[in-house]
Amino acid sequence: MIDAYIFDAVRTPRGKGKQTGSLYEAKPIQLLQTVMDAIQKRNNLDTKNVNDLFIGCVTPLWDQGANIAKAALLYSGWDQSIPGMQLNRFCASGLESVNMAAMKIRAGWGNLVLAGGVESMSRVPMGSDGGPLLYDPAVVSKTGYIPQGVSADLIASIEGFSREDLDQYALQSQQRALHAQQNGYFNNSIIPVYDENGLLILDKDECLRPETNMGGLNALQASFEEIGKMGYDAVGHSKYPFLDHVNHIHTAGNSSDLADGASLVLLGSKEKGEKLGLKPRARILSAVTICVEPTIMLTGPTPASLKALEYAKMEKKDIDLWESNEAFSAPVLKYQKDMGIDNDKLNVNGGAIALGHPLGATGAILLGTLLDELERRDLSTGLVSLCIGGGMGIATIIERV
Numbered sequence: 001m002i003d004a005y006i007f008d009a010v011r012t013p014r015g016k017g018k019q020t021g022s023l024y025e026a027k028p029i030q031l032l033q034t035v036m037d038a039i040q041k042r043n044n045l046d047t048k049n050v051n052d053l054f055i056g057c058v059t060p061l062w063d064q065g066a067n068i069a070k071a072a073l074l075y076s077g078w079d080q081s082i083p084g085m086q087l088n089r090f091c092a093s094g095l096e097s098v099n100m101a102a103m104k105i106r107a108g109w110g111n112l113v114l115a116g117g118v119e120s121m122s123r124v125p126m127g128s129d130g131g132p133l134l135y136d137p138a139v140v141s142k143t144g145y146i147p148q149g150v151s152a153d154l155i156a157s158i159e160g161f162s163r164e165d166l167d168q169y170a171l172q173s174q175q176r177a178l179h180a181q182q183n184g185y186f187n188n189s190i191i192p193v194y195d196e197n198g199l200l201i202l203d204k205d206e207c208l209r210p211e212t213n214m215g216g217l218n219a220l221q222a223s224f225e226e227i228g229k230m231g232y233d234a235v236g237h238s239k240y241p242f243l244d245h246v247n248h249i250h251t252a253g254n255s256s257d258l259a260d261g262a263s264l265v266l267l268g269s270k271e272k273g274e275k276l277g278l279k280p281r282a283r284i285l286s287a288v289t290i291c292v293e294p295t296i297m298l299t300g301p302t303p304a305s306l307k308a309l310e311y312a313k314m315e316k317k318d319i320d321l322w323e324s325n326e327a328f329s330a331p332v333l334k335y336q337k338d339m340g341i342d343n344d345k346l347n348v349n350g351g352a353i354a355l356g357h358p359l360g361a362t363g364a365i366l367l368g369t370l371l372d373e374l375e376r377r378d379l380s381t382g383l384v385s386l387c388i389g390g391g392m393g394i395a396t397i398i399e400r401v
Contacts, residue, residue: 004102005280008266009368014356017121017258022202024122028064031262032072038191048079051110056093056117058359092394095363099287111272116264117360144295146232149224151297152328163249166329167217170254174212177350207257207356220251254329259356263364285397286311298331300393301385308395320379325386326351
């Protein structure tokens with residue numbers, strides 16, 4: 001197998017995923033153009049050398065529909081020989097695109113591939129594409145599929161996590177993210193977004209809430225209790241009859257924030273990198289996607305991570321830093337508990353609870369965040385994972401070079 005190397009990773013800032021957010025005025029194709037231009041300029045890249053572009057997008061409609069990957073290539077003026085593909089692995093789409101690029105390189109069927117994701121949740125709201133798992137009662141009844149927020153509450157109930165546990169984790173995420181932002185830890189990867197007149201729109205993540213404290217978090221109302229009463233709690237109880245009731249303790253404060261953003265990773269073979277003068281920053285050691293029981297849904301990161309460690313012939317103690325997407329507090333706390341991860345090694349610069357979760361872009365954003373922090377601390381190995389709708393889970397291990 002040919003090793004797949006990471007040469008660069010960039011992203012836009014994450015804007016609030018609502019019409020009052022700063023990136024609402026920027027079309028998704030403009031967000032992609034921003035990171036594509038940055039990759040080209042930072043690496044003095046002749047784009048005709050690129051074999052393919054994979055872009056994750058969870059809701060490929062309207063402004064981000066009709067294969068946004070190829071549209072962005074054309075819009076950005078890249079070489080017409082490059083094909084593009086939009087893919088949807090729910091919240092893991094951005095990381096899955098990177099993994100697919102790595103697979104193409106490892107197979108020898110490509111030597112320079114771009115991968116990442118985009119999501120403009122202010123323009124294309126989550127769930128706009130519908131689908132049987134969301135809106136077909138017969139399918140929902142047969143499959144036991146429930147809203148992710150109820151699943152997160154189900155995990156908290158089974159694991160015995162308290163509201164205080166969830167809020168304390170959320171506060172930690174806010175504090176760590178604020179510290180990282182104030183100290184410039186994200187600056188290496190963030191590419192500012194400008195409007196068509198060259199005026200700055202946004203140059204840093206705007207979902208952060210520096211004023212967050214435990215009192216404010218504790219005062220927030222449960223977000224998914226009413227939804228649970230619509231029959232979804234009963235579905236959870238049918239799968240886990242030992243549970244007396246679902247304790248609804250996730251709120252807007254201990255769940256991820258909706259966001260806009262784009263991300264991009266440049267990968268290739270060592271040989272191609274040497275020919276183009278590209279310096280490898282890391283190599284991908286293993287990549288895994290799995291699936292678990294679809295009702296509880298958000299527990300996939302643990303088996304995915306264990307399988308990724310197995311493929312890489314590594315043990316948990318070999319990982320220096322861990323990134324796991326903060327879709328909700330409870331799945332991350334369960335992951336930390338199951339994997340036995342020290343608190344000072346997991347999501348050390350906060351996560352989506354503080355910084356936002358632009359669905360299709362988040363996976364590649366986390367990979368870049370992890371790589372930047374490994375370099376900043378002069379550490380070697382990192383693992384990134386995400387929980388995914390339908391019970392899927394994903395994990396990727398990288399090693400600095």
